[in-house]
Amino acid sequence: MAWKSKTRSLQVFDTELSADTVxxxxxxxxxSILVCGTYQGGEEDATPSRIGRLYLFEFRREGLMCPPLTELQRMDTAAILDLKCHVPVSDRAVLGMAAATGELQLYTLSHNQEGSHSLQSLCSLEVGAERLALSLDWSTGRMDRLATRDPITSDVRVVCSDSAGCISVLSLAxxxxTALSQWKAHDFEAWISAFSYWDTQLVYSGDDCKLKGWDLRIGPSSPTFTSKHSMGVCSIHSNPHREHILATGYDEQILLWDGRNMRQPLSETPVGGGVWRLKWHPTHEHLLLAACMHNDFHILHCQQALGSAGACPLAASYILxxxxxxxxxxxxxSLEDPAPCSPPTTEPKESAAESRGHLRIQYESPTASFDTSLEDDAGRYIPEGITAPQTTPTPGPALNPDEDTPSLSCLLASCSFYDHMLHVWRWDW
Known part of the structure; x- marks a missing residue:
């Protein structure tokens, strides 16, 4: 039986500066807490300037006529290139930020007696002068202790890549x-760095044409492997559920690897547009989210590809x-209620009129599988609880979801650069 897949936009937020990480x-x-980082480049007195802003939101479902995303805090910062939050320390989440100043900045998520959240600066460390920190990853990404709510108190490390081609490994205690090691890993910008979540002595990095592996136990004098590619390797993510499984993105391809054999990928899937970020689903091991620069956002189902050769079919796409x-x-x-359908919409159209932080965007999908109307003609917010005429979801390939999950509803966020937009959306499968 083929699956039925539907995406629905819940809210759109104008970040004012170019948005590049959520x-x-x-x-x-x-x-329910969401952060979004922005990057705005310019020149002041012939000197390049890079500014950014860090947004803190909470997703609330308080009533049918209220948009669900509430802005809690905004902070002007240096331009932000990456954000990662994996670590609970002393019962608080810690957010890592890679900044254009060459710094790795950490923030803790605090909440007061009234239940409101805010970000508080914890510490920062410069990984190098006159360079941009481009990416970061925590050694705790497997999240075993998050599931048991057991705070991580030791051996918390972070890896960071920068525009000078260096990789830095740091300890949080x-x-x-504290800087543990730094080495020149690439001749060009090191766009991405990541831990193997199953063996955190293993680190991966990518630049304009190479994917490399490093074993911290034997030192960074030479990589454990080098995989050459025709274009940039911009995304790497270790699967937090399946040992040895690694997803990488380069040019317009998504590759799945078995870390024990990096000579040949398990699977290669063309997605187009340039793969900038990859994220495995937090609880379902076969679902992979991809941000593809010039070709929108896609969710891949990787079950068959991990069992045998072949590309990963698309389970859904978000193209707004x-x-x-x-x-x-x-x-x-958790999203307990299924998403309703919304009325048919018109040709692609965007209005600059804002109301409480959300915009009106309408889109007519050729497959009738995208519900995207956020406001009615009078500018009133259209909540997801209002029933509307039925549309027909588009059937996908003849695969089933994970056997223990006959249906699935997911909440996601995505952002785009030059139009400075943050979207919150749901996917029902």
């Missing part, structure tokens, strides 16, 4: 960052952004 909080009980698709992430927040 991250949901994976630490209970703060799964007693609220401070009108600019570079950069940031994307899954929320762990």
């Amino acid at each position: 991250e949901w909080c994976p630490v209970s009980p703060s799964h 007693e609220g401070a960052l 952004h009108s600019s570079l698709a950069y940031g994307a992430d899954w929320s762990r927040l």
Whole structure:
């Protein structure tokens, strides 16, 4: 039986500056918390200037006529290139930020007696002068302890890549960052770095044409492997559920690897547009989210590809952004009710009129599988609880979801660059 897949836009937010990274909080009980980072380049007195802004939101379902995303905080910062939040320290989530100043900055998520959340600066460390910190990853991404709510108190490390081609490994202990090692890993910008979540002595990195592996036990004098590609390797993510499985994105391809044999990928899937970020689903091991720059956002089902050779079929696509698709992430927040259908919409149209932080965007899908109307003609918010005429979801390939999950509803966020837009949307499968 073929699956039925539907995406529905819930809210659109104008970030004003170019948006390039989003991250949901994976630490209970703060799964409703979302952060978004921006990057704006320019020149002041012939000197390049890069500014950014860090947004903190909460996803609330308070009533039918209220948009669900509430802005809690905004902070002007240096331009932000990556955000990652994996670590609970002393029962608080810690957010890592890679900044254009060459710094790795850490923030803790705090909440007061009234239940409101805010970000507080914890510490920062410069990985190098006159360079941009481009990416980061925590060694705790497997999230075993998050599921048991057991705070991680030791051996918390972070890997960071930068525009000088260097990789830095740092330790977080007693609220401070300490540099453990740094080495020149690539001749060009090191766009991405990541841990193997199953063996955190293994680190991966990518640049304009190479994917490399490093074993911290034997030192960085030479990589454990080098895989050459025709274009840039911009995304790497270790599967937090399946040992040895690694997803990488380069040019317009998504590759799945078995870390024990990096000579040949298990699977290669063309997605087009340039793969900028990849995120495995937090609880379902076969689902992979991809931000594909010039070709929107896609969810891949990787079950067959991990069992045998072949490309991964697309389970869903989100195509409502009108600019570079950069940031994307899954929320762990439960969506209990199925999403309703909304009325047919018109040709692609965007209005600059804002109301409480959300915009009106309408889109007519050729497959009738996307519900995207956010406001009615009078500018009133259209909540997802209102019933509307039925549309027919588009059947996908003849695969079933995970056997223990006959249906699935997911909350996601994505952002795009030049149009400075943050979208919150849901996928029902």
